[in-house]
Amino acid sequence: MLSEPGEDIHPVHSGCRQGRWDEARRESPTEYPGPKGDVRNREGHLSSFGNGRGGVVQLDRSITWGPAGTHCIASNWSKREEGHRMTTSSALDETLPYLTAAVPALGGRIRSSPEDFQVEERPLYLPCGEGEHLYIRVTKRGLSTPDLVLRLSSHLHVKAMSIGIAGLKDAQAVTTQMVSLQGVKPETVAALATDDRLLKVEVLGRHRNRLRKGHHAGNQFRLVVRDVREGCDADVEQIFEQLQRRGxxxxxxxxxxxxxxxxxxxxxxxxxxxxxxxxxxxxxxxxxxxxxxxxxxxxxxxxxxxxxxxxxxxxxxxxxxxxxxxxxxxxxxxxxxxxxxxxxxxxxxxxxxxxxxxxxxxxxxxxxxxxxxxxxxxxxxxxxxxxxxxxxxxxxxRLNDLNWSLEGSALTLSFWLPPGSYATSVLREIIKTAA
Incomplete structure (x- = not known):
């Protein structure tokens, strides 16, 4: 199964999904519905990048130790935000029934800014320290994973098919995910400092195999729902109690x-x-x-x-x-x-x-x-x-490691879900209206 940009799923095969460790060991070609070949030659590709929404990118290079004692170069980017507003790209589906239908809706808005929707991919494994594939961890803002692949291809002068990803992340968010780069040297990663959508890039080390779809252990979410109705503390408790108990x-x-x-x-x-x-x-x-x-x-x-x-x-x-x-x-x-x-x-x-x-x-x-x-x-x-x-x-x-707090009309929550599951399934139980 291919996945929609914004969320990730695991590969399709006979019967049920086997253990994720078996998945990680399986060598199968990655399906990628984006451009093929050297995307740098695609007409109009570079012009679509522009300068984003502005802001200043500063490169702070330091030496860190990667997995298995390997010597890695970590490159951290900090971005001065200009403070803009972003609306959600799609409404939460109101046609499907709610598990917590008996609890009144809290209402609210999601994705008032990308910082209100933060996703960090949980790695299934770390690079072993040797091989032709360089693993990096990228934190990006307002950028989908297919667009990230295009930019990496352009900045690093590699073909898109040389870039491996474990899952597709939402554009209208701040997301962190691991990426593998075939035939790329650690020092060339510094070229990414010119891209103001990349907030942080860390070199993790080398690995023998490319990163493939489904090779992650899930996603950690930190979300903010703004403008929820007043006096809803008890209803928040009830919603989360049901979701944690029943799923x-x-x-x-x-x-x-x-x-x-x-x-x-x-x-x-x-x-x-x-x-x-x-x-x-x-x-x-x-x-x-x-x-x-x-x-x-x-x-x-x-x-x-x-x-x-x-x-x-x-x-x-x-x-x-x-x-x-x-x-x-x-x-x-x-x-x-x-x-x-x-x-x-x-x-x-x-x-x-x-x-x-x-x-x-x-x-x-x-x-x-x-x-x-x-x-x-x-x-x-x-x-x-x-x-x-x-x-x-x-x-x-299962709703794993749930933490939440309500300050005024802003509900902040964090949790993690397994691969292929959507944070919107949690949010819709809270909001119960189109976002």
Whole structure:
């Protein structure tokens, strides 16, 4: 599965997602829906960079020690902000039900500035200290990951395909992520000091393999929701108590459906029209079909919103620690593991080998598919024809290491989520209105 710029997901393969350490060891080509080849030669590419929103960048070079005792050069950038306002790129989807529907909405605004939406990628591993790939950690402001790749390609004079990333991060935020650069020397990284969207760049060391999609352990979020309603302390407590006890609905974020919110409709048409489908590039074709896949999954989560923390006979359950799945035969035996967040029920991301539930959960999945005018068998066949196998995805995720504070009308919260999960799924439970 390809991912929408702004959030990240893990790769698609048969059945359920296996352990993330297995993922990290697997050598498979990275799918990247952006420019191919030497992007420096693309007409108009450099002109789109401009000077950003202004500000002064200062380079403070120092020597630090990287992983495994390697000698690394750390380059830190500090930026003088000019203080501008940024609005969110997409609304929180109000058509999907809330887990905390009984708790009144807090209202509020997100992304009043990029600093109100901070994301730090949690590394799955660190570079070993040798190899042709230089690993760096980049903190950027107001810049998507595809745009970061373009800029790195331009500044460092390398092809985009020589740059590896673990996940795609939102443009309208301050984000930190690891990047691998093939054939780049540490001293050349100083060229990035001229880019005022890059707040900090740290050289971590060398590694034998490039960084690949899904090779991270999740994302740490620090968010600020402004203008929440007054006197909402008790409601904040209640919302977070429910989310921590039952889990966060694992909806795909609305940005997956594009600005018009209808990417899934294009994907549905492509499933029916093989001729049109075959005229598209593989990356673009999968982009729209994955939007349809996400739409179907969200509908299933919505149908099970009241039982996200329960398993039934015939459910496919996923183990939290390694992503392995199994069929639930005795729900009364497995339910205590659900309560401890050791396992969670799942929904299908359809494909040629993605299994479907049986029993009551299977009937629910078939009913949702029927509402969309198709069948599980047809979706599995389409997956085979389009070359993707599918998997199962957890219907809920744990809200890890939650901390929050309410000062006046500003709610500040921090937490981390596993790969592929969206912070908007937490925010929508708080705001319950379009942002």
């Amino acid at each position: 966060v609905p694992n909806y795909f974020g609305p940005q997956r459906q594009g600005r018009a919110g209808n990417n899934f409709a294009v994907g549905a048409e492509l499933l029916r029209d093989a001729a049109r489908r075959n005229k598209m590039s593989r990356a673009k074709r999968l982009w729209f079909m994955n939007a349809y896949q996400s739409h179907l999954f969200n509908r299933i989560v919505a149908k099970r919103i009241d039982s996200l923390d329960r398993v039934f006979a015939g459910d496919w359950a996923m183990k939290t620690d390694n992503g392995a799945c199994f069929v639930v035969e005795l729900p009364e035996v497995e339910q205590p593991r659900v309560d401890r967040f050791e396992i969670s029920p799942t929904g299908p991301l359809f494909g040629s080998r993605a299994p479907w539930s049986t029993g009551t959960p299977g009937e629910l999945e078939r009913s949702v598919v029927a509402e969309l005018g198709t069948t599980p068998e047809a979706l599995s066949k389409a997956g085979a024809e389009c070359g993707f196998r599918g998997e199962r995805r957890a219907l809920r995720v």
